[in-house]
Amino acid sequence: MSLKKTPLHAAHQRAGAKLVDFAGWEMPLHYGSQMEEHKMVRAGAGMFDVSHMQVVDIHGPQAQPFLRYLLANDVAKLKTEGRALYSCMLNESGGVIDDLIIYWTGGDSYRAVVNAATAEGDIAHMQQVAKDFDVNVEPRPEFALIAIQGPQAVEKTLPLLPEDLRSAAGDLKPFSAVWNDAWFVARTGYTGEDGFEVMLPQAEADGFWEKLKDAGVNPIGLGARDTLRLEAGMNLYGTDMDDRTNPLTANLGWTIALKDAERDFIGRKAIEQWKAEGVKERMVGLVLEGRGVLRGGTRIETPAGDGVVTSGSFSPSLGVSIAFARIPAAVDAEELQADIRGRMLPVRVVKPVFVRNGEPQIELNL
Amino acid sequence: MSEAPKDLKYTKSHEWVRQEADGSVTIGITDHAQELLGDLVFVEAPEAGASVEAGSACATVESVKAASDVYAPLSGEVTEANEELADSPEKVNESPFDEGWLFKMKPSDASQLDALMDADAYAAHVEAES
Numbered sequence: 001m002s003l004k005k006t007p008l009h010a011a012h013q014r015a016g017a018k019l020v021d022f023a024g025w026e027m028p029l030h031y032g033s034q035m036e037e038h039k040m041v042r043a044g045a046g047m048f049d050v051s052h053m054q055v056v057d058i059h060g061p062q063a064q065p066f067l068r069y070l071l072a073n074d075v076a077k078l079k080t081e082g083r084a085l086y087s088c089m090l091n092e093s094g095g096v097i098d099d100l101i102i103y104w105t106g107g108d109s110y111r112a113v114v115n116a117a118t119a120e121g122d123i124a125h126m127q128q129v130a131k132d133f134d135v136n137v138e139p140r141p142e143f144a145l146i147a148i149q150g151p152q153a154v155e156k157t158l159p160l161l162p163e164d165l166r167s168a169a170g171d172l173k174p175f176s177a178v179w180n181d182a183w184f185v186a187r188t189g190y191t192g193e194d195g196f197e198v199m200l201p202q203a204e205a206d207g208f209w210e211k212l213k214d215a216g217v218n219p220i221g222l223g224a225r226d227t228l229r230l231e232a233g234m235n236l237y238g239t240d241m242d243d244r245t246n247p248l249t250a251n252l253g254w255t256i257a258l259k260d261a262e263r264d265f266i267g268r269k270a271i272e273q274w275k276a277e278g279v280k281e282r283m284v285g286l287v288l289e290g291r292g293v294l295r296g297g298t299r300i301e302t303p304a305g306d307g308v309v310t311s312g313s314f315s316p317s318l319g320v321s322i323a324f325a326r327i328p329a330a331v332d333a334e335e336l337q338a339d340i341r342g343r344m345l346p347v348r349v350v351k352p353v354f355v356r357n358g359e360p361q362i363e364l365n366l
Numbered sequence: 367m368s369e370a371p372k373d374l375k376y377t378k379s380h381e382w383v384r385q386e387a388d389g390s391v392t393i394g395i396t397d398h399a400q401e402l403l404g405d406l407v408f409v410e411a412p413e414a415g416a417s418v419e420a421g422s423a424c425a426t427v428e429s430v431k432a433a434s435d436v437y438a439p440l441s442g443e444v445t446e447a448n449e450e451l452a453d454s455p456e457k458v459n460e461s462p463f464d465e466g467w468l469f470k471m472k473p474s475d476a477s478q479l480d481a482l483m484d485a486d487a488y489a490a491h492v493e494a495e496s
Contacts, residue, residue, distance in 0.1 A: 291408050291410070295433075
């Protein structure tokens with residue numbers, strides 16, 4: 001089967017990208033050096049082609065009750081037009097079908113952005129659940145998506161946005177969006193830096209990308225996207241959680257809104273049962289200050305039994321290896337042992353947020 | 367396309383070997399290998415004095431993406447490791463055949479060199495693998 005291509009495929013080839021298969025899409029892994037790209041985003045501005053992610057519009061008289069049933073977070077929290085909410089979509093057993101961002105676009109309209117690998121299943125699930133509601137679930141594959149991230153991202157992007165959106169985009173609070181008939185600009189991201197995620201017509205994507213490049217915004221591949229989100233303490237679907245994961249063991253408890261006891265949502269019963277029984281595992285951050293790199297699957301030895309690294313890499317910002325790991329909830333030791341290719345190395349347990357807005361969030365003992 | 371200098375010998379596992387005038391050899395990983403690995407973050411080379419067997423794992427190169435063993439192309443005694451790489455592993459990416467060398471050794475049987483590939487054979491091997 002041939003790989004799907006985004007509207008920016010030619011731009012990636014022009015820039016000398018190393019292209020790889022990502023969830024059936026041919027996507028840039030890096031354009032030369034993942035490490036340099038990572039640092040460019042922390043220090044200046046970088047742009048990511050995320051057109052493989054899927055936009056889904058939800059509208060209709062029962063859009064709100066539908067989403068309050070479909071999603072574990074509560075869209076009733078969205079009080080301002082354009083405001084965004086991060087949520088998991090759970091199955092009946094409480095496992096995570098996907099994580100997504102949902103925007104309230106006014107009235108009875110919402111817009112969701114879902115992961116590429118899960119998009120097809122997500123849409124089928126949404127449409128199935130929607131049968132019981134007076135609501136329309138409409139995939140919008142005609143958009144290209146570009147994320148511009150970094151301390152200089154906003155200032156470099158603003159002059160290149162459509163004129164009617166510029167001033168409102170400049171005033172956007174984090175986790176909010178503005179739009180016109182064709183473009184949608186949100187102050188969101190997946191790097192722990194300021195910036196925008198922009199949805200625009202596919203035909204305009206290449207031109208916008210080149211203008212950003214001329215303004216000094218560097219193309220960044222999926223490799224750096226992964227290390228940036230890991231440093232920022234953001235989960236990756238399929239790696240840190242999937243449809244068999246109890247979200248309470250994946251640092252996602254804060255996204256599950258149980259406050260309104262009247263609100264039934266898919267997975268609620270399972271979550272409440274887990275809560276009542278007591279959650280047996282939790283997700284922590286790890287730092288390895290020795291020479292070695294924690295990887296997904298690395299075994300972590302604890303006094304209460306083994307844990308496992310869900311996401312691990314070398315942190316280009318910190319110069320050491322960092323990871324998320326799922327460990328027995330009873331463990332309160334500050335130091336654990338990691339099995340790095342047969343050698344046991346000490347790792348330190350930290351809060352799983354390592355870098356935000358260019359600043360280290362943990363202290364290193366180097 | 368990655369480069370493979372004509373004056374070096376190569377292994378199937380992507381190490382290169384340079385024969386020095388004093389009978390020693392210098393060993394590193396190829397441009398193709400560093401390209402596959404991506405940015406290196408740690409290099410663990412064997413210590414001077416260590417004896418190594420041809421084909422045995424004797425060094426580790428670790429990138430942002432993965433850790434990979436380096437196999438001794440020849441048997442013999444390690445005479446020197448590239449200490450620069452402890453602080454600057456990126457030299458392997460930037461200059462795999464020169465500043466990014468990993469270690470030097472004195473082969474116990476120089477005829478083992480004849481079993482290694484020349485640049486053309488290595489290029490064909492890389493081609494066949496991809």
